[in-house]
Amino acid sequence: MIENKTIVGSEEWVSLPQLHIPAIKVRVDSGAKTSALHAVNINPFLRNNETWVTFDVFPIQNNGKKLIHCEALVIDKRVIKSSTGNRENRYVIRTSLHISGSAWDIELTLTNRDTMGYRMLLGREAMMGRMLVDPESSFLLGAMSDDDVESKYNLKVESLNGLKIGLLASNPDLYSNRRIIEAGERRGHDVQFFNIRQCYMKLDAKTPEIHYRGGKMLNDLDAVIPRIRPSMTFYGCALTRQFESQKIFCLNSAAAISQSRDKLFSLQLLLNNGIDIPTTGFANSPLDTNDLIKMVGGSPLIIKLLEGTQGKGVVLAETKKAAESVINAFKSLNANILVQEFIKEANGKDIRCFVIDGKVVAAMQREAPPGEFRANMHLGGTASLIKVTSEEKKIAVKAAKAMGLQVAGVDIIRSSKGPLLLEVNSSPGLEGIETATEKDIASLMIGAIEKYLKYNPKH
Known part of the structure; x- marks a missing residue:
């Protein structure tokens, strides 16, 4: 009966008292079947043999200081298709909805809605x-x-003390760096960009210091996000170690960054942790070129300069003659090279899994531009959303852990032998993954810092 129904607008204020949320603005959408609540740091746990979840809610749009810690019984886990067509596996909870003097139980899916206009649908x-x-x-x-x-939230909401976070990188105008600064500030933190080249340090047992141009001291930071370009690895890691020595939390440690940048050592670490990679040979100006080629299965094969970065110094040799020619050219440089089998069935595609704090938070498929191959993604190409398998997720998490990285881009290729790991990146870019998946990866990175400092305070 129409007379027994409440007329509501396209947006209204409601409360969720069982979750201790006294007021939240909702988008009323009859076109959507399921209701959704913005949630981050979602972690399942068992209580009395039932699955529960803990999660954090920032209930006010564009206010990163108001935080509510919630927990609820999981009643289901469903694949939900968003308005953009993306599918996501979400936890479902049941809670009481209060609106204009009426109350009833509703089902809510938990998802990150940071990029949406409303915290609840x-x-x-x-x-x-x-x-x-x-x-x-x-x-x-x-x-x-x-x-x-504000009055509704008086004494009911935990306010995060704004953190002082340093972003250690080379270019403040890069998409990734801009997004991290934006996400941190939106969550109520003071995020400052520090150019690696303009930092310098004082090595002293009693009063170690890090200074920035003009003599500004950086010893009072709560956390540092190192995003070190390959050419600045040595000095960037030295700075990161200095921050670590002063008990300043670094999202990725200097040791983890260093070993992930060493192509040979990183592959050996992966193999020692039981992670499969394409068959690879290593040599320093090899004299027995034919045996090196044969060792990895013959042509076609990929030849990489050990000191090459971001796809540079990587060549696809389609024939044995071409492989011999390239290897002999590198010989004249007295260069260390990796020779790796070419996975033809991958058809120029690979998968980038983005790992934060031991979880795959997003994944995309990358396809090399026409006429190129996977290692030359820096020349262009496309990125698209992809559903990764549980095995691929396990490999990505295991690889990041083997490197000691809290944040990593893990590149996997699908082969007839199963998924193989190609590379682990300690400073993965955000533009492609955020565009392809529509996920706010930058906020998840800031959330990892918040989580660590909550449980590991400096003082």
Whole structure:
């Protein structure tokens, strides 16, 4: 009956008292079947043989200081298709919805809605038999001013103390660096960019220091995010070690970055941890070229300069003659080279898994430009959303752990032998993965810092 239903606008204020959320603005969307709540740091656990989840909610849009820690019983786990067509496996909880003096239980899926305009979406399943939507109106059940919202949250919400975070990199205008600064500031932190070349340090047993141009001292930072370009690995890692010696948390440690940048050592570490890679040979200006080629299965094969970076110094030799020619050319440089089998069935594609704090938070498939191959992604190509297998996720997590990296881009290739690991990147770019997956990876990186400092305070 129409007369028994409440008319609501396209946006309204509601409360979720069981989650200790006194006010949250929702998008009322009868086109969406399921309701969704913005949640980060989602972690399942067992209680009395039942699955529960803990999660954090920033209930006010564009306010990273208001944080609520929640926990709830999991009633289901479902694959949800978003408005953009992406599919995501989400935890489902049940909680009480209060709106304009009425209350009833609804189902909520938990997902990161940082890039959305509303922290909560109210779908038609939650409205059936109770509401009618007037899409031309807003706040038919009452608007709330900023002061009203603040008073609702008085003593009910934990405010994160703003952290002082340093972003140690080379170019402040890169998409990744801009996004990290933006995400940190949105969550209430002071994020400052520090150019690696303009930092210098004082080595002293009693008063070690790090200075920035003009003599500014950086000893009071809470955390550092090192994003070190390959050409600055030595000095960038020296700075990172100095921060670590002063008990400043670094999202990736200097040791982890150093070993991930050493191509040979990183491959040996991966193999020692039981992670499969394409068959690879290593030599210093080899005299027995034919045996080196034969060792990795013959042509076609990939030849890499050990000191090459980001796809440079990587050649696909399609024939044995071409392979001999390239290897002999590198010989004249007295260069260390890797020779690796070419995975033809991958068809120029690989998978980039983005790992943060021991979890694969996003994944994309990369395809090399026409006429090129996977190692030359820096020349262009496309990135798209892909569903990775549980085995691929395990490999990515295991690889990041083997390197000691909290944040890593793990590159995997699908072969007839199963997934093989190509490379682990300690400063993975965000533009491709955020565009392909529509996930706010930058905020997840800041969240990893918040989580660490919450459980490991400096003082």
